[in-house]
Amino acid sequence: MTTHKGDLLGEGHYLRLWNRGGWEYVERHNVRGIVAIIAITDDRRLLLVEQHRAALNQRVIELPAGLVGDHPGQEQEDFALAAQRELLEETGYAAGCMDFIFDGPLSSGLSSAHMTYYRARALKQVHAGGGDATEDILVHAVPLAKADDWLAAQRARGLLVDPRLYVALYLASRD
Numbered sequence: 001m002t003t004h005k006g007d008l009l010g011e012g013h014y015l016r017l018w019n020r021g022g023w024e025y026v027e028r029h030n031v032r033g034i035v036a037i038i039a040i041t042d043d044r045r046l047l048l049v050e051q052h053r054a055a056l057n058q059r060v061i062e063l064p065a066g067l068v069g070d071h072p073g074q075e076q077e078d079f080a081l082a083a084q085r086e087l088l089e090e091t092g093y094a095a096g097c098m099d100f101i102f103d104g105p106l107s108s109g110l111s112s113a114h115m116t117y118y119r120a121r122a123l124k125q126v127h128a129g130g131g132d133a134t135e136d137i138l139v140h141a142v143p144l145a146k147a148d149d150w151l152a153a154q155r156a157r158g159l160l161v162d163p164r165l166y167v168a169l170y171l172a173s174r175d
Contacts, residue, residue, distance in 0.1 A: 026111045032069035032076070034106065034113055035083040038168045039064060039093060039120035045141040046172060047091045047123075050159065052136060061140070061154050062162040064090040065115070083118040091139050092129030096122025101171065115164075119171070144172055 005027070006020030016027045028034075039047040053060045066086030069077045080098045088094050103116035131137035142150045147169055151161050 025109075026113075028067075028111070028113050030070065031067045033067075033079060033082075033103075034065065034115045035068055035079055035086060036063045036065040036115050036117050036164065037083050037087045037095075037098075037120050038101070038117065038171060039087055039091065039095065039123060040144065040172055040175070041093075041123050041141060044144045046144055046147055046168065047087075047093060047120075048140040048142055048165070049090050049129075049131075050138040050140060050154075051131070053160075056160060058158075058160050060160040060162055061151065061165065063164060063168055066090070068116075079116050080118065083116075083120070087120055088126070088129075090129055090131050090135075090137050092125055092127040093120070093123045094126050095120035096124070117171075119175075144169070 006018045009017040009019050009024065011017070014028060014030065016029055018025055018027060037047075041047065047064060048061055049064050050059055050061050052058070064087050066082065066089070068079050068082040069075045071077070080100065083098050084095055097120070099119045099121065101117040101119050103114050105111075106113040106115045129137065129139040140150075151165065155161055
C-alpha cells in the first residue's frame with residue numbers, strides 16, 4: 001500500500017475523502033480493518049443479518065460483519081477475535097472455531113478498505129442477537145438448500161441483498 005494518499009478533501013468521525021491524481025476515494029480511519037463471517041450451523045443454516053443502511057436508506061440482507069479495533073483500548077484487536085465478537089453481537093451465536101478464508105478489497109473503485117472473511121464453526125446460540133445499542137439487526141438462519149429462493153423472496157419484498165452473500169453461498173457449497 002502506498003504511503004502517499006493524495007490530497008485530503010474532507011474528514012468526518014469515521015471517514016476521510018481523498019483525491020489522488022484526480023481519483024476520489026474514501027478511507028475508513030480509526031480501525032484496523034473489517035471482518036465478515038460465513039457462519040453455518042450444524043443443521044446447515046447460513047446466519048444472515050438484516051439491517052437499515054443509512055447510505056442506501058434501505059434495509060439490506062448481509063453477512064454478519066464489523067470493524068476491527070474500533071473500540072477504545074482495543075485498537076490492536078486481533079481480526080479473528082473481532083470476527084467472534086461481531087458474530088456474537090449481531091447474531092447471538094458463539095463460534096468454537098473461527099477459520100481465516102481470505103481477504104481483499106471491499107470496493108476497489110471507491111474505498112481503500114479491505115475485508116477479511118472468516119468461516120465460523122462449532123456454533124452455539126447463546127442469545128437472540130440484534131447488535132449493540134446503535135443497531136437494529138434482525139437475524140435470519142436460512143437453510144442453505146433454500147438460500148437462493150429465500151434471497152429472491154427478500155428482493156421481491158423490496159430488501160437489498162449484498163452480493164457478497166453469493167460468494168458465501170459458493171464457499172459454503174465447497175465445504
